[in-house]
Amino acid sequence: MSQRTFQFRLRSSHDGPTRATQSLEVEFLAESGEWEPQHPSLTTPGFRLYLLSLLLCQHFYLVANAQERAIPLQRVEGSFTVLTSADWILEQLNGDFRLRLDPAVSAEERSRADDEAIAFISERMKLCPVSRNLPATAEKAIGLRLET
Incomplete structure (x- = not known):
C-alpha cells in the first residue's frame, strides 16, 4: 500500500504591542506542484x-504562549508534512516552526526568547486538543526554533 503526502506552509505577522496575529497565510501543495x-x-x-x-x-498555541511570555514576535513561519496510509489513516506528522523576533525591541525584550522559553512553548503546543486526538500510533515531531 502506498502512502499519501500532504504539505502545508504558514506565515504570520505579529506587530506590537500585543503581538497578536495581524496576518496569516496558509498554503497547500497541490498535486500540480x-x-x-x-x-x-x-x-x-x-x-x-x-x-x-x-x-x-499548533500556531494558535505557539502565539498564545509566546504572548504569555511577552516574547516580541515579529513573524512565524511553519511547514507541515503529513503522511497517511492509502486509506487516509494518519501515520506521521512533521512540523517545523520558526520564530523571528522584532529587531526594533531592546536586547532585554529579545532575551525573553531564551532556550527555556522556546522549550516551554514547544511543550505547551503539545496540549493543542487537535494534536492530542491524533491516533496513538501516529509518529509526531513538531520543531520550534528561533531564527537569528
Whole structure:
C-alpha cells in the first residue's frame, strides 16, 4: 500500500504591542506542484480541513504562549508534512516552526526568547486538543526554533 503526502506552509505577522496575529497565510501543495492559498469554506475537502485545524491549532498555541511570555514576535513561519496510509489513516506528522523576533525591541525584550522559553512553548503546543486526538500510533515531531 502506498502512502499519501500532504504539505502545508504558514506565515504570520505579529506587530506590537500585543503581538497578536495581524496576518496569516496558509498554503497547500497541490498535486500540480503549485502552492495554493487556503481559504477554508464549506467546499474545502473534509480531510484537508482536519489537517488545517491541526496546523492552525499548533500556531494558535505557539502565539498564545509566546504572548504569555511577552516574547516580541515579529513573524512565524511553519511547514507541515503529513503522511497517511492509502486509506487516509494518519501515520506521521512533521512540523517545523520558526520564530523571528522584532529587531526594533531592546536586547532585554529579545532575551525573553531564551532556550527555556522556546522549550516551554514547544511543550505547551503539545496540549493543542487537535494534536492530542491524533491516533496513538501516529509518529509526531513538531520543531520550534528561533531564527537569528
